[in-house]
Amino acid sequence: MRIKSSYLVKPHSKVRLSKISSSDTGDFKSEEAAKVVLAKHRDQLEVLQDVFYASQSKALLIVLQGMDTAGKDGTISHIFSGVNPQGCDVSQFKVPTPIEARHDFLWRVHSQVPPRGMIQIFNRSHYEDVLVPSVHKLISPDTVRKRLEDINKFESFLVDNDVLILKFFLHISHAEQTRRLKSRLDDKDKHWKLSDADLKERKFWPQYVDAYNGILSTTSHKHAPWFVIPADNKWYRNVAISAIIVDLLQSLKLKFPQPTVDVSKIKL
Numbered sequence: 001m002r003i004k005s006s007y008l009v010k011p012h013s014k015v016r017l018s019k020i021s022s023s024d025t026g027d028f029k030s031e032e033a034a035k036v037v038l039a040k041h042r043d044q045l046e047v048l049q050d051v052f053y054a055s056q057s058k059a060l061l062i063v064l065q066g067m068d069t070a071g072k073d074g075t076i077s078h079i080f081s082g083v084n085p086q087g088c089d090v091s092q093f094k095v096p097t098p099i100e101a102r103h104d105f106l107w108r109v110h111s112q113v114p115p116r117g118m119i120q121i122f123n124r125s126h127y128e129d130v131l132v133p134s135v136h137k138l139i140s141p142d143t144v145r146k147r148l149e150d151i152n153k154f155e156s157f158l159v160d161n162d163v164l165i166l167k168f169f170l171h172i173s174h175a176e177q178t179r180r181l182k183s184r185l186d187d188k189d190k191h192w193k194l195s196d197a198d199l200k201e202r203k204f205w206p207q208y209v210d211a212y213n214g215i216l217s218t219t220s221h222k223h224a225p226w227f228v229i230p231a232d233n234k235w236y237r238n239v240a241i242s243a244i245i246v247d248l249l250q251s252l253k254l255k256f257p258q259p260t261v262d263v264s265k266i267k268l
Helices: 031-055 072-079 128-135 141-160 174-186 188-193 196-218 234-252
Strands: 059-066 088-092 119-123 163-171 226-230
Touching (some): 059 072, 059 234, 072 119, 072 163, 128 196, 141 163, 163 234
16 A cells, blocks of 8 residues: 555654644645645545445545544544445444453454445544553553554454555644633533543543554554644644545546446346
């Protein structure tokens, strides 16, 4: 998988999120200009997803990770609003249920992997089972290392079985998270989005940054790349991610399958 992007985490590179801009807007000078391009990407994605679904030769797994309020839900709604729901689905991984916790940490994830022809979006993912236990010291550093090795092998196995993988880290600053939380506090219609857990986790910001540095440095590969997307500006986040997805799907050069009937002989 070859995708040109300045946000690509090169394999074996050492990531330091503190050194990466969360407010970059690339070549765009305004939100209005980005919205025009995003609309074009949505139109392209609608067409590309149609042939992707029909060909059933590949599956696409899109992983979205980020701090609370980074905009995972918004990313999905803004980019995939024109996609046929028949060929696209979303999975969300929260605290493991009692039965899930009794299995290996990838057990609940594998059942959500997309079949050929489908686009599956992970709104949080298998990386949560490394991230949160690591931050709260529920697992040892050795277990963290082993789980990341297991994830690398798991993703390699999926790729060997025709699953394309794109992983996006939505990179926001602590100040931007503060602004978004304050916006939710000021708007009673957004109070439902607030939770005690999110506010408590905010205190562990430095630990989460360290954990993500390790994850991004260890699990970005040519076949399953990570992209660190500047996400302080929601409008740029959307167009930056949609550009990468469209680029990948176009590169496949998929075609509709041959008809199973002789169309020339059909009379209505």
